[in-house]
Amino acid sequence: MICPVCAQEMAVKNAGDIPLDVCWGGCGGIWFDAFELARLSQAPPETMEWMAQVPVQEAQIPAHKLQCPRCSLPLMRRLFKPAVKVVVDECPGCGGFWLDHGEWDRIQTHSASAEASDQPDKLTLARQMYRQLCARQEP
Template sequence: MQCPRTSHPLKPVKVGGIKVYISEHSGGVFFDNQVLSNFTNPSELRAEVLAKHLRQFSAPLGDESARVKCPKCPDIVMMRRYFSPLRVVEIDECPGCGGIWLDTGELDTLHENHLSAKEREMLRIKMLEEHQAFHIDSPRRYKLSEQDGRSNLEKVFAIAADVISD
């Protein structure tokens, strides 16, 4: 496998017993499908060791916005997506094999924005509440305005009735 940025060979390295593929040229790293989740929690030694190891390599990437091809599936262009609903860290994911490529510094950024399990759950509940509120709110608001309309109409009739009775 080659570094998708510099085409240098990726070096398979075992970190805490889990294999990742490192570009000792660009400081990027490739994770097989589902493997990244083992390295996202900065309080875990494995994640800390990998991030520290990657920091010693970094080469100018050139155009960072350029799409990269999956090191594992050379014909597939990786998709840029947000790592989490927080929309802070962008990662490259292969739609073919589910592998993930992180450029130099991206693992650090991911760690800086890491949420604990509790924070994640709170965010999930908050988003769920906002989502539900949106759906519950609109029919209720519609009903309210309907009632307002009726009561306004009733007022008009009441006034009209007064006018007529006078």
Template sequence: MTDGFISCPKDAEPMERITLGTVAIDRCPACGGVWLDRGELDALRRTLLKDEHRATLDALDELGTREPDERPQPLLCPRDHTRMSTHRHHAQRHIEFDTCTKCGGMFFDAGELSDLTEFTLFERIRAMLPHRS
């Protein structure tokens, strides 16, 4: 399921594979968005406990060049083309991400992924997910 390259759900650019520690994630070179397959968020957080990888992730987020979109239409899952659900979280800082209820994949806009290095925020996001794995 994690094999093969996918297109960005926002702008259809082919996403590039980036390896953070032991986790391979897909990142859009155009908008800086990041796609995580089901289970990769947990794997990523374990990886992010190491400071060297955290710095890499921060650098990735800095490459984002676009302002957040208003999202007039739901995004479509790049793997199975299911309409994705948008989740917003406003407790401490703004964060928004999209999940696919079919395959459990998640899409983060540029600049959002580094927020996941904050443990409490990660746990809140996890609680918001429709699937527990």
């Protein structure tokens, strides 16, 4: 798979049993296919420990809008979850997510503080909304 930011071939790294495409030695971005991000946000933190070790070259900001590395549709910027205020790129076609380097860590940090401060029913509501959003974007 080709990195949507720096147009180089990405490496495949396993997070538990899920293979992820990583821009190794480039921008350090990671592509998650539909539901992989949701599955991994439930996984133990060790599963994603290697993300901190991804070699990254200085940030390269693309002049163009990012395109889905799977289906070439323009990616849409949106909040990861209502309670997790990290903006990620999502493909409206295949439902995959592009995370720039460091965004996974920010999601983890924000999720932890959201869970600590939110009422449980509010959090459940946020999860339901997220699931509905995912379901809607199934082909």
